[in-house]
Amino acid sequence: MLEQTTEMNLLYDFYGLLLTERxxxxxxxxxxxxxxxxxxxxxxxxxxxxxxxxIKRAQATLTDLEEKLGLLQKHLKRQKIAEELLQRLEEMPEARAIVKPFVSELVDID
Amino acid sequence: MLEQTTEMNLLYDFYGLLLTERxxxxxxxxxxxxxxxxxxxxxxxxxxxxxxxxIKRAQATLTDLEEKLGLLQKHLKRQKIAEELLQRLEEMPEARAIVKPFVSELVDID
Structure with a gap:
C-alpha cells in the first residue's frame, strides 16, 4: 500500500486533467x-x-477514476514487468543494453 | 488516421466506463x-x-477524454516501440525469445 499523500499525488498526476480548475x-x-x-x-x-x-470530494473523484480506469495500478504493473525483464537479461549484457531504453520508454509513456 | 468507427470503438474500450449506462x-x-x-x-x-x-454527445465526451488523457495515443505509441524493439533483436533470437512475452504484456496491460 502506498502512503495516502503519495497515492493522491500519483492519482493527481494521472487524472488531474479530469478535475475542475478549483x-x-x-x-x-x-x-x-x-x-x-x-x-x-x-x-x-x-x-x-x-x-x-x-478536498474530500476531489479525492473521491480521483479514487473513483482509478477504480474505473486503473491507470496507477497499470503503471505499477508495467514497472514490475520491466524490472523482471531486465533481471532476466542480467547475464546477456549486450541484449540488456539494447532492451533497457526501449523498456524505460514503454513504462515512462504514462 | 484511424477510420472513425474504429477510432470510436477503441476510445470506447479505453473510456467506456466513464460514460453513463445510457x-x-x-x-x-x-x-x-x-x-x-x-x-x-x-x-x-x-x-x-x-x-x-x-450519440454526438457521447462521441464528444470520448474525444474530450482522449484529448485530456491520451490513452489511445499512448497505446499506439507503446505498440510501435514494442515492434521497434523486437526488430532490433532480430539477430539475437535467444534474447528475442525472452523479451517478446514481457513486451507483449507491457503493451497488452492497457
Whole structure:
C-alpha cells in the first residue's frame, strides 16, 4: 500500500486533467505545497469545513477514476514487468543494453 | 488516421466506463452492433434526432477524454516501440525469445 499523500499525488498526476480548475488548485495546495486546511481556507476566504469537504470530494473523484480506469495500478504493473525483464537479461549484457531504453520508454509513456 | 468507427470503438474500450449506462448502450448498438439511428430510435421509443444528438454527445465526451488523457495515443505509441524493439533483436533470437512475452504484456496491460 502506498502512503495516502503519495497515492493522491500519483492519482493527481494521472487524472488531474479530469478535475475542475478549483479542485486542481485545492489539491495542489494541500498535497503538493503542503498547506494546512486552515491556511487554504484563509487564503481563499472560505470556511475550513468548505475546504475540507471540497478536498474530500476531489479525492473521491480521483479514487473513483482509478477504480474505473486503473491507470496507477497499470503503471505499477508495467514497472514490475520491466524490472523482471531486465533481471532476466542480467547475464546477456549486450541484449540488456539494447532492451533497457526501449523498456524505460514503454513504462515512462504514462 | 484511424477510420472513425474504429477510432470510436477503441476510445470506447479505453473510456467506456466513464460514460453513463445510457451512453454505453447507445454506442454499443450504433458502433458495435451496427444498428442504424432509426432502428435504435424505434427500439428505444424516442426520436431519431434524440438518438443522433445523444450519440454526438457521447462521441464528444470520448474525444474530450482522449484529448485530456491520451490513452489511445499512448497505446499506439507503446505498440510501435514494442515492434521497434523486437526488430532490433532480430539477430539475437535467444534474447528475442525472452523479451517478446514481457513486451507483449507491457503493451497488452492497457
Amino acid at each position: 479542485q486542481r488548485t485545492l489539491l495542489e495546495l494541500y498535497y503538493h505545497d503542503d498547506w494546512s486546511l486552515g491556511e487554504i481556507a484563509e487564503h481563499q476566504g472560505v470556511s475550513r469545513q468548505a475546504v475540507f469537504e471540497a | 451512453q454505453r448502450t447507445l454506442l454499443e448498438l450504433y458502433y458495435h452492433d451496427d444498428w442504424s439511428l432509426g432502428e435504435i430510435a424505434e427500439h428505444q421509443g424516442v426520436s431519431r434526432q434524440a438518438v443522433f444528438e445523444a
